Amino acid sequence: MILEPFIFEIGSNFSDIQTKFSLEAKTSGVNFIKESNWYRLKTPVGFISLQEWKGKLHSIAYEIDIDDVETKKKLINYLFEKYKNNFEWVERVDNGFYISYESSNDSIQGIHAYSLGTTISFTSNEIRKAETKVRFPNL
Known part of the structure; x- marks a missing residue:
């Protein structure tokens, strides 16, 4: 698959990752964990x-910035399969x-954003919990 190296x-x-790829530092619009850093990398199908x-x-x-609907579906399925690591995807919302x-296994969250283009993201629950503490310190 075209995204295998990525x-x-x-x-x-x-x-x-930094030794294998030339990463561009990026400023995130929302960055609740100030000690974290964001980077951007170009792929054959988007960033x-x-x-x-x-x-x-x-x-x-x-x-994913491609027009072919079938290829896009294959890429989405491929990514969710690749990031499924000894667990199942549950709690679909x-x-x-x-x-x-x-x-x-409560290790990561996967998101398929489709309202403004197509973005597939995977985030550790470790950073999600840390971000929640920053956003809602009284919880």
Whole structure:
């Protein structure tokens, strides 16, 4: 598959990615964890946004910018299969803007955003919990 070189394990050492690819530093519009860093990388089908925190990859978002509907569907299915690591995708929620999936082992969240283009993202629950503490300190 065309994205095979751009599949990275959530929680992997970010320095491994930095040594293999030329990453462009990116400013995130929403960054609740100020100690995290965002980067951008060009692929044959769009861009990838990567979030590094504490030396690890915690979030990856694939912006799929192609017109062919069948190829796009194949890429979406391929990504969800690649990021399914010893678990199942459960708790599917569709809010009209995106479909959110939780991993059965509570390790990551997968999102298929479809309202403004197509973005497939995977985020560690570790950073999601840390972001929740920043956003809602009294919880």
